[in-house]
Amino acid sequence: DAGVTQSPTHLIKTRGQQVTLRCSPKSGHDTVSWYQQALGQGPQFIFQYYEEEERQRGNFPDRFSGHQFPNYSSELNVNALLLGDSALYLCASSLWGDSRPNTIYFGEGSWLTVV
Amino acid sequence: GQNIDQPTEMTATEGAIVQINCTYQTSGFNGLFWYQQHAGEAPTFLSYNVLDGLEEKGRFSSFLSRSKGYSYLLLKELQMKDSASYLCAVRDDNQAGTALIFGKGTTLSVSS
Numbered sequence: 521d522a523g524v525t526q527s528p529t530h531l532i533k534t535r536g537q538q539v540t541l542r543c544s545p546k547s548g549h550d551t552v553s554w555y556q557q558a559l560g561q562g563p564q565f566i567f568q569y570y571e572e573e574e575r576q577r578g579n580f581p582d583r584f585s586g587h588q589f590p591n592y593s594s595e596l597n598v599n600a601l602l603l604g605d606s607a608l609y610l611c612a613s614s615l616w617g618d619s620r621p622n623t624i625y626f627g628e629g630s631w632l633t634v635v
Numbered sequence: 636g637q638n639i640d641q642p643t644e645m646t647a648t649e650g651a652i653v654q655i656n657c658t659y660q661t662s663g664f665n666g667l668f669w670y671q672q673h674a675g676e677a678p679t680f681l682s683y684n685v686l687d688g689l690e691e692k693g694r695f696s697s698f699l700s701r702s703k704g705y706s707y708l709l710l711k712e713l714q715m716k717d718s719a720s721y722l723c724a725v726r727d728d729n730q731a732g733t734a735l736i737f738g739k740g741t742t743l744s745v746s747s
Binding site for chain 1: 639665666668676677678679680683685722724726733734735736737738739740
């Protein structure tokens with residue numbers, strides 16, 4: 521039973537470029553949330569997808585957008601990259617409506633460095 | 636606004652007990668989570684409180700006081716492998732799919 525998988529693991533981009541990060545949720549999960557974790561900080565919620573729609577959004581600019589596919593996998597897109605976008609991007613999967621605490625699973629993350 | 640505070644760093648020795656505090660101010664409350672995160676790895680779930688009181692789970696315990704907006708994580712019989720960042724997070728709504736609000740994390744260093 522595969523857990524949450526994210527790709528790529530590491531990548532380096534230049535300011536102004538665009539990046540796409542991918543996440544496959546744990547088998548049986550239908551909800552994907554994305555978090556940004558800067559070095560030395562806690563994760564900050566970007567947005568959450570369920571049934572291919574953005575259901576909730578944190579305090580991030582429109583440069584951050586996403587998508588969820590029919591197979592529940594998800595993409596995070598960031599346009600016009602800034603140096604401050606350098607961070608670990610975490611994907612968390614869960615089952616919509618399941619509030620049990622130990623049912624949120626995080627992926628290993630994608631390390632993005634903007635130079 | 637939403638705010639979660641926890642100490643930035645703590646140090647302790649093997650075999651000791653350490654308590655990591657967390658205070659929160661959120662618009663709503665539907666549970667407080669503790670996660671452990673080793674450097675470069677995903678956060679892993681440790682403990683959860685939604686009602687006041689103490690939850691014990693082996694070497695780890697977590698306490699919650701909703702009236703005070705306060706929680707702590709207690710780690711007993713510390714081991715070197717417990718050196719990690721400990722994240723306090725609050726789910727502020729009871730709607731399905733509500734996101735977690737995280738604190739900045741407490742880096743715990745355990746020495747021999």
